[in-house]
Amino acid sequence: MMAGVGGGNDFQWCFSQVKGAIDEDVAEADIISTVEFNYSGELLATGDKGGRVVIFQREQESKNRLLSRGEYNVYSTFQSHEPEFDYLKSLEIEEKINKIRWLPQQNAAHFLLSANDKTIKLWKISERDKRAEGYNLKDEDGRLQDQFRITTLRVPVLMPMDLMVEASPRRIFANAHTYHINSISVNSDYETYLSADDLRINLWHLEITDRSFNIVDIKPANMEELTEVITAAECHPHQCNVFVYSSSKGTIRLCDMRAAALCDRHSKFFEEPEDPSSRSFFSEIISSISDVKFSHSGRYMMTRDYLSVKVWDLNMENRPVETYQVHEYLRSKLCSLYENDCIFDKFECCWNGSDSAIMTGSYNNFFRMFDRNTRRDITLEASRENSKPRAILKPRKVCTGGKRKKDEISVDSLDFNKKILHTAWHPKENVIAVAATNNLYIFQDKMN
Amino acid sequence: MSGEVQASTEEQQEMQDTVVSPEKAEEVKLKARYPHLGTRPGGSDLLRKRLQKGQQKYFDSGDYNMAKAKMKNKQLPTAAAEKTEITGDHIPTPQDLPQRKQSLVASKLAF
Numbered sequence: 001m002m003a004g005v006g007g008g009n010d011f012q013w014c015f016s017q018v019k020g021a022i023d024e025d026v027a028e029a030d031i032i033s034t035v036e037f038n039y040s041g042e043l044l045a046t047g048d049k050g051g052r053v054v055i056f057q058r059e060q061e062s063k064n065r066l067l068s069r070g071e072y073n074v075y076s077t078f079q080s081h082e083p084e085f086d087y088l089k090s091l092e093i094e095e096k097i098n099k100i101r102w103l104p105q106q107n108a109a110h111f112l113l114s115a116n117d118k119t120i121k122l123w124k125i126s127e128r129d130k131r132a133e134g135y136n137l138k139d140e141d142g143r144l145q146d147q148f149r150i151t152t153l154r155v156p157v158l159m160p161m162d163l164m165v166e167a168s169p170r171r172i173f174a175n176a177h178t179y180h181i182n183s184i185s186v187n188s189d190y191e192t193y194l195s196a197d198d199l200r201i202n203l204w205h206l207e208i209t210d211r212s213f214n215i216v217d218i219k220p221a222n223m224e225e226l227t228e229v230i231t232a233a234e235c236h237p238h239q240c241n242v243f244v245y246s247s248s249k250g251t252i253r254l255c256d257m258r259a260a261a262l263c264d265r266h267s268k269f270f271e272e273p274e275d276p277s278s279r280s281f282f283s284e285i286i287s288s289i290s291d292v293k294f295s296h297s298g299r300y301m302m303t304r305d306y307l308s309v310k311v312w313d314l315n316m317e318n319r320p321v322e323t324y325q326v327h328e329y330l331r332s333k334l335c336s337l338y339e340n341d342c343i344f345d346k347f348e349c350c351w352n353g354s355d356s357a358i359m360t361g362s363y364n365n366f367f368r369m370f371d372r373n374t375r376r377d378i379t380l381e382a383s384r385e386n387s388k389p390r391a392i393l394k395p396r397k398v399c400t401g402g403k404r405k406k407d408e409i410s411v412d413s414l415d416f417n418k419k420i421l422h423t424a425w426h427p428k429e430n431v432i433a434v435a436a437t438n439n440l441y442i443f444q445d446k447m448n
Numbered sequence: 449m450s451g452e453v454q455a456s457t458e459e460q461q462e463m464q465d466t467v468v469s470p471e472k473a474e475e476v477k478l479k480a481r482y483p484h485l486g487t488r489p490g491g492s493d494l495l496r497k498r499l500q501k502g503q504q505k506y507f508d509s510g511d512y513n514m515a516k517a518k519m520k521n522k523q524l525p526t527a528a529a530e531k532t533e534i535t536g537d538h539i540p541t542p543q544d545l546p547q548r549k550q551s552l553v554a555s556k557l558a559f
Binding site: 019020021029030032046048050052054074077179180198199223226227228229248278280281282283285331332333334335338339438440 | 469470471472473474475477478479481485494495496498499553554555556557558559
C-alpha cells in the first residue's frame with residue numbers, strides 16, 4: 001500500500017534514522033551530493049563531495065516487532081572518484097559525485113553507475129561469504145608449498161566466512177565530456193545509458209568504454225552566441241528510444257533516437273508561455289530547470305525550477321498540467337539570493353512509487369511534499385531536534401509577513417546554508433531519504 | 449492643482465507596480481546596487497561563468513621563472529581578489545594555489 005503524503009489524516013511521517021556526524025564544522029568532503037534508492041529499495045546509495053560512495057542496506061524486518069520496519073545500515077563504502085588534474089588545460093577535476101544511478105539487478109551482484117564532472121564508472125558490489133580452504137599448493141597463510149613435498153592430494157572445501165562486501169570498478173567511461181557532466185540515466189533496454197554535460201549528450205553501451213555516440217550537441221560554432229545550456233537529461237522508463245533534456249531557459253526537449261543519429265532536432269518541445277509584462281532580470285535565471293524526472297508510468301514528467309515544481313503530460317507541450325509552488329515567498333528576496341548565489345542552487349525532485357505524490361527540498365532544512373490527488377501539501381524539517389525514534393514530524397510553516405504565529409518561522413530567519421538539494425523516495429514504500437548537507441535522514445510513514 | 453493630481457497618480461502606479469510584482473521590485477534593488485549589471489548580455493555572462501565552474505589557472509614554473517627574470521627589481525603582481533576571472537597577464541604564485549587534498553578519509557556516514 002503506498003501513496004499518501006501526510007498532509008492530512010491519512011499518513012504521518014516519522015523520524016527513522018539519521019546518518020553522519022553531528023559536528024558544527026562540516027568538512028567540504030562530507031557534503032552529500034547525490035542520494036538514490038535501487039530498484040527494489042533494498043539498497044540506498046549516497047555520493048559526496050569527497051568522491052566517496054556509501055551504500056546502506058535495509059535490514060530484514062523482524063517478525064516479532066510488527067511496528068518496526070527495516071533500518072538501513074552500512075553495507076559497503078568505497079572511494080569512487082579521486083581528484084584529478086588535467087595537465088593540458090591546467091584544470092583540477094573535482095572528485096565530487098554528481099550522480100549515482102543503479103542498474104536493475106540481474107544476478108547476485110549489484111551494479112551502479114557513478115559520475116563526477118568528467119568520468120563515469122560502473123561499480124560492481126558483490127558479497128563473499130565463503131572461502132576455499134585446504135589448498136594443495138599453498139598453506140593457510142598463502143605461502144607456496146614446495147610441490148615435491150606433497151604426498152597426498154585433497155579437494156579444497158568451501159567454508160563459511162564473515163560476510164565481506166566488495167566493490168570493484170568494472171568499467172571506466174572517460175574522456176567523452178569537455179564540459180561538466182550533470183546527468184546520467186540508464187536506458188530501459190538495460191544495455192545503454194546516456195550522460196549529459198552542459199552542451200552535449202552521449203549514449204554509451206554498458207560493455208564498451210572506448211566509444212560513445214554523441215546524440216545531442218548544442219554547442220554553437222561561435223561561443224559568443226551561446227544562449228542556453230543543458231541542465232538535466234533522462235531516458236524514458238519504458239521506451240528505450242525516447243529521452244528528454246531540460247535547459248537553463250526553462251524548456252524541455254523530448255527526442256526520439258529512431259528519428260536521427262544526432263537528435264539536435266527535438267520531437268517535442270515543452271515550454272510554458274511567459275507573460276512578457278512580468279519579465280524581469282531574474283526571469284530566465286529562476287526558470288532554469290535543475291532537475292527533470294519521468295513518472296514511473298512514463299506518462300508524465302516533472303521539472304524543478306528555482307521556485308516551483310511542474311508536472312507535464314507528455315502529450316501536451318504548451319503548458320504543464322500541474323504547478324506546485326515550493327517557496328513562493330522567496331520571490332521578494334531574489335536580490336539577496338542573487339548576491340549570495342543561492343539563486344543558482346540546483347534542487348532535485350522525485351516521485352513516489354505510485355506517482356501520486358512528489359517531493360522536493362528547500363532551505364532551512366525544509367522539504368516539501370505535494371499530493372497530486374488531494375492537492376494537499378506539507379512542509380517538513382530534517383533536524384536533529386526532531387530525531388527521537390519514531391517521532392512524528394510536525395508540519396512547518398513559513399510566515400511571509402505581518403504577525404508571525406507561534407511555531408512559524410519568518411522568511412528572514414531562514415538559514416540559506418541549510419539546503420536540501422537531494423531527496424529520494426523508496427520505489428515501493430513510504431520511506432524517504434533526505435540529504436541535509438552532511439547528514440542523511442531517513443523518514444518512514446507510521447502506518448506502513 | 450492638476451499637477452499634484454498627476455503626480456499622485458504616478459506614485460500610485462509605482463506603488464501598484466511594486467505591489468503587483470515583487471520580482472520587479474527586487475530587480476530595481478539589484479540594479480541600484482550594481483548599475484552595470486545587464487549592460488552586457490546577462491545570459492552569456494552567466495552561462496560562461498557556469499561553463500567555467502571550478503576552472504582555475506594553475507602554477508606553471510616556467511611562466512613563474514620567466515616572469516621573475518623579467519621583473520627583476522619590481523614586485524610580482526599580487527593575486528587578484530576575483531579568482532574566477534581568468535586574466536592572461538596574471539601569473540599565479542604559489543600563495544595563490546588552493547591546497548590540494550591530502551590522504552583520503554572514510555566517509556562519516558559509514559559509522
